[in-house]
Amino acid sequence: MKLNQRLSKLKFLALLIALTPLLTLFSCIDTNEKKDYQSTADIPVSREMVAELTAPPHVPTPVGRRKAKKLIVNMEILEEVGEMTDGVKYTYWTFGGSVPGSFIRTRVGDEVEFHLKNHPDNKLPHNIDLHAVTGPGGGATSSFVAPGKEAQFSFKVLNPGLYVYHCATAPVGMHIANGMYGLILVEPEGGLPKVDKEYYIMQGDFYTKGENGERGLQPFDMKKAVDEDADYVVFNGKVGALTGDNAITAKVGETVRLYIGNGGPNLVSSFHVIGEIFDKVRVEGGDLINTNVQTTLVPAGGAAIVEFRVDVPGTFILVDHSIFRAFNKGALGMLKVEGEEDLKIYSGMQEEGIYQPEGGGIQKMPGVEGSGIVEASAKNLEEKIEFGKATYMQTCFACHQAEGQGIANAFPPLAKSDYLNANVNRAIDIILNGKTGEITVNGTIYNSVMTRQDLSDEEIANVLTYVYNSWGNSKKDVTPAMVRSRRNAH
Numbered sequence: 001m002k003l004n005q006r007l008s009k010l011k012f013l014a015l016l017i018a019l020t021p022l023l024t025l026f027s028c029i030d031t032n033e034k035k036d037y038q039s040t041a042d043i044p045v046s047r048e049m050v051a052e053l054t055a056p057p058h059v060p061t062p063v064g065r066r067k068a069k070k071l072i073v074n075m076e077i078l079e080e081v082g083e084m085t086d087g088v089k090y091t092y093w094t095f096g097g098s099v100p101g102s103f104i105r106t107r108v109g110d111e112v113e114f115h116l117k118n119h120p121d122n123k124l125p126h127n128i129d130l131h132a133v134t135g136p137g138g139g140a141t142s143s144f145v146a147p148g149k150e151a152q153f154s155f156k157v158l159n160p161g162l163y164v165y166h167c168a169t170a171p172v173g174m175h176i177a178n179g180m181y182g183l184i185l186v187e188p189e190g191g192l193p194k195v196d197k198e199y200y201i202m203q204g205d206f207y208t209k210g211e212n213g214e215r216g217l218q219p220f221d222m223k224k225a226v227d228e229d230a231d232y233v234v235f236n237g238k239v240g241a242l243t244g245d246n247a248i249t250a251k252v253g254e255t256v257r258l259y260i261g262n263g264g265p266n267l268v269s270s271f272h273v274i275g276e277i278f279d280k281v282r283v284e285g286g287d288l289i290n291t292n293v294q295t296t297l298v299p300a301g302g303a304a305i306v307e308f309r310v311d312v313p314g315t316f317i318l319v320d321h322s323i324f325r326a327f328n329k330g331a332l333g334m335l336k337v338e339g340e341e342d343l344k345i346y347s348g349m350q351e352e353g354i355y356q357p358e359g360g361g362i363q364k365m366p367g368v369e370g371s372g373i374v375e376a377s378a379k380n381l382e383e384k385i386e387f388g389k390a391t392y393m394q395t396c397f398a399c400h401q402a403e404g405q406g407i408a409n410a411f412p413p414l415a416k417s418d419y420l421n422a423n424v425n426r427a428i429d430i431i432l433n434g435k436t437g438e439i440t441v442n443g444t445i446y447n448s449v450m451t452r453q454d455l456s457d458e459e460i461a462n463v464l465t466y467v468y469n470s471w472g473n474s475k476k477d478v479t480p481a482m483v484r485s486r487r488n489a490h
């Protein structure tokens, strides 16, 4: 221990000596700039500028030496169907039409005027929480915006670093799980050091009703999300967003900087590039620089900046080194490097695609479906209500809330709902088939989407019996037979 400590002290000293010229350089820059302001909050802004926003894997032009400005960010929220992988569709909720959302590039001292626009075709209200904001909710409380509306708020950019932004509208996990996250970079005064190539990559985990690879439009699965049982773990919103023709590229001898984010909602990423060593990692996207790193941890709701020089040609595979995610769930990308071989560094026999998942993107384990477990039936009304409550807390709670109160402008109340109490068959149909289009509940209009709930007849009977016997509703007893007859009616 002692020896170790002494050793690390020595190392520290050596590092200090090695860094001295660098440090002096930095302090030079520092004193130059510090003339005009004490803290970054005091940096004056000159003029106005509309921010360039880019879809992944691209990033906007570096800030370089530009002065702090009033930076107008126009961000449009779009809910749209995309392809998770071949034959599998998913309804993404996006900032700017991509997952992750548009990359925002700022510098310390900028005064950002944020315009959040919720497209009129969207179904739900949203907002934005930017981790780069100093203020309540990171902007969330000031940016809640219904479809067809625009919200505006401003903030001063105080701390340099790479920050996540995400939607923070309830149920928050669901909005993030549907793709509502992205990165905002805050460059220091004078900008980050120049590199040859920069790319934007963000990991996310997805939860679908069907298993990995099951075809068709797959609805979000709340239970799997709560259980952190991801069907897909991907870079940039889908399987293959960074492979084959979509691979990112560089030439031998170039320096590459990757802005890596992790939207989660649940999983942390062990980000690794097979066959490369990160010369530099800006740990967690902050000021701390680590060097010679193999794998860097990117927390959910966090980021890292990794930099390396590519010395030899070939295809380098980007993975989450929780490796089943890479080969079985999609967390795999490619960096294709062209140029001259350097046999001194690497002797050869490189085979492109050697790390391709066997037989394409999706693999299935045999024989795990249909556990065959049958739950005991409820014996009386009390048990129905008890079982129904359990289903409610697992399935309906995220949207309709614990006391059935719903969420204004998004999810109608089930408590004292005139709509619910007026017609049992209609309520059963809603659970069986889902519901879209305009409805009026207790005098308020809702026009949103409830996806069909994949529940057995008995589960539906129990959950509705629980709802009808709670929160001032009309105390009906819904039976499995009633549900069965509605199911057969279609």
Ligand code: HEC
Pocket: 222, 392, 395, 396, 397, 398, 399, 400, 410, 411, 412, 413, 414, 417, 419, 420, 427, 430, 431, 435, 436, 437, 438, 439, 441, 446, 447, 448, 449, 450, 451, 453, 463, 464, 467
């Ligand atoms: C993903 C969010 C979501 C989940 C989960 C969900 N609902 Fe809904 N529910 C909605 C939305 C949105 C509407 C309104 C649909 C519309 O505007 O057409 C709705 C409407 C309803 C209505 C009719 C309106 C009312 O307030 O009476 C009932 C009844 C209902 N849901 C019951 C349930 C039950 C029971 C569950 C659980 C088994 C459930 N919902 C799960 C979002 C959800």
Ligand SMILES: [Cu+2]
Pocket: 093, 125, 126, 127, 167, 168, 169, 175, 180
């Ligand atoms: Cu949202």
